[in-house]
Amino acid sequence: MTAEPSQMRADARENRARVLAVARELFAERGLEVPMAAIARRAGVGVATLYRRFPTKDSLVVEAFAEQFAVCQSAMDDALKDPDAWRGLRTVIEKVCLLQACDRGFTAAFMASFPDLHSEVRDRTWLGFVALVQRAKDSGHLRADFSPHDLTLVLIANGGLSTLPVEVAVAASQRLVAYLLESFRAGTDVLPPPVPLSLDLVLG
Amino acid sequence: MTAEPSQMRADARENRARVLAVARELFAERGLEVPMAAIARRAGVGVATLYRRFPTKDSLVVEAFAEQFAVCQSAMDDALKDPDAWRGLRTVIEKVCLLQACDRGFTAAFMASFPDLHSEVRDRTWLGFVALVQRAKDSGHLRADFSPHDLTLVLIANGGLSTLPVEVAVAASQRLVAYLLESFRAGTDVLPPPVPLSLDLVLG
DNA sequence: TGCTAAGTGGAGACCCCCGTCCACTTGAGG
DNA sequence: CCTCAAGTGGACGGGGGTCTCCACTTAGCA
Numbered sequence: 001m002t003a004e005p006s007q008m009r010a011d012a013r014e015n016r017a018r019v020l021a022v023a024r025e026l027f028a029e030r031g032l033e034v035p036m037a038a039i040a041r042r043a044g045v046g047v048a049t050l051y052r053r054f055p056t057k058d059s060l061v062v063e064a065f066a067e068q069f070a071v072c073q074s075a076m077d078d079a080l081k082d083p084d085a086w087r088g089l090r091t092v093i094e095k096v097c098l099l100q101a102c103d104r105g106f107t108a109a110f111m112a113s114f115p116d117l118h119s120e121v122r123d124r125t126w127l128g129f130v131a132l133v134q135r136a137k138d139s140g141h142l143r144a145d146f147s148p149h150d151l152t153l154v155l156i157a158n159g160g161l162s163t164l165p166v167e168v169a170v171a172a173s174q175r176l177v178a179y180l181l182e183s184f185r186a187g188t189d190v191l192p193p194p195v196p197l198s199l200d201l202v203l204g
Numbered sequence: 205m206t207a208e209p210s211q212m213r214a215d216a217r218e219n220r221a222r223v224l225a226v227a228r229e230l231f232a233e234r235g236l237e238v239p240m241a242a243i244a245r246r247a248g249v250g251v252a253t254l255y256r257r258f259p260t261k262d263s264l265v266v267e268a269f270a271e272q273f274a275v276c277q278s279a280m281d282d283a284l285k286d287p288d289a290w291r292g293l294r295t296v297i298e299k300v301c302l303l304q305a306c307d308r309g310f311t312a313a314f315m316a317s318f319p320d321l322h323s324e325v326r327d328r329t330w331l332g333f334v335a336l337v338q339r340a341k342d343s344g345h346l347r348a349d350f351s352p353h354d355l356t357l358v359l360i361a362n363g364g365l366s367t368l369p370v371e372v373a374v375a376a377s378q379r380l381v382a383y384l385l386e387s388f389r390a391g392t393d394v395l396p397p398p399v400p401l402s403l404d405l406v407l408g
Numbered sequence: 409t410g411c412t413a414a415g416t417g418g419a420g421a422c423c424c425c426c427g428t429c430c431a432c433t434t435g436a437g438g
Numbered sequence: 439c440c441t442c443a444a445g446t447g448g449a450c451g452g453g454g455g456t457c458t459c460c461a462c463t464t465a466g467c468a
Contacts, residue, residue: 010435157361179384217414380457
């Protein structure tokens with residue numbers, strides 16, 4: 001029954017926008033465990049208003065991070081378009097990890113909603129990434145034993161950093177990613193990492 | 205007023221031990237957010253018993269992980285004694301990361317209580333690690349731009365994996381650590397990672 | 409065996425959170 | 439300007455968490 005934003009009353013539309021802005025801000029700062037009441041208070045509305053627009057906390061989270069998901073998506077698209085597959089791979093990893101580091105809630109939202117994302121989109125993105133990995137290997141820049149699931153590994157590990165205060169998190173993330181990318185380069189594979197792992201069990 | 209375990213009544217001592225065992229088990233499986241009531245139930249005691257021995261949930265956590273902290277400590281001691289500094293460094297990182305991956309609660313307990321650890325112990329350990337890093341650099345096996353704070357980075361990133369089911373977490377952690385250690389080796393520093401970061405602000 | 413301090417279990421006080429309900433207010437078309 | 443559907447706020451129900459209180463039980467000693 002929730003009306004489209006376009007056909008809401010002017011004041012309601014404004015409130016909705018303010019709620020979303022505040023939610024993004026607080027989720028980024030304090031993570032998803034920030035209470036609905038806090039968002040409502042900071043947005044200067046009552047909880048009822050909030051629940052009228054977003055019937056569930058989850059729905060607010062999804063809406064709040066839609067933008068970031070789109071950024072991820074387009075980062076991946078850019079990577080796929082890059083004629084230099086290794087650069088594409090490197091760049092997409094750097095971009096997404098930076099997003100994670102900047103936004104404490106993003107990681108959680110990402111992990112929580114990844115299995116629920118419309119599977120067509122998710123699968124398409126994943127297949128794209130797998131192809132990108134293959135191209136990067138073929139170009140000789142990515143080590144041959146790199147697994148696409150290593151992306152998941154990077155994202156989860158990097159996500160751990162988002163408990164830190166934002167500025168520290170960004171610096172830490174950049175350093176971590178730099179270290180990892182260095183290992184992913186072909187030619188450095190002196191010690192092959194152990195057993196392939198089945199992270200696909202987790203992020204379906 | 206809590207008596208020493210040695211001078212408690214026999215049944216009480218037994219209960220205390222069972223509570224601790226159960227707590228370790230559940231913290232490992234489900235993380236620190238497992239309710240006190242669940243621990244009590246599984247240990248076959250009432251909550252009051254639990255609170256009589258451990259006045260606070262935090263105190264139970266600290267006690268439950270004392271053993272693991274000791275293991276960390278001795279892992280570091282072993283590393284310092286190793287004549288091959290690089291092997292010592294590698295091994296200590298592998299050991300602690302494995303502990304983290306095996307025990308979902310450990311990471312959280314470690315992070316939460318690190319600043320509160322008796323500072324003498326903590327500082328001694330830290331200074332030892334700094335010395336180890338220097339020796340490993342001098343031996344030519346560790347890259348020169350490695351910072352001792354990179355240990356913190358590894359621990360936090362690796363800690364992020366502990367949200368995964370244990371078996372997956374272990375495999376993932378081993379792979380992550382293998383990748384990172386490969387980057388830490390001297391000779392691979394083709395791309396220097398960016399800015400040094402001030403993680404000491406966090407775990408200082 | 410009987411006494412007593414130590415030990416115990418479960419009810420419940422208190423708090424925080426999500427989400428609902430309902431009486432009141434207000435934007436905007438006629 | 440008047441009407442009323444859309445919008446709103448705050449109280450409240452329900453659930454789950456930590457920790458306390460107190461009447462009852464029991465180990466262990468004389």
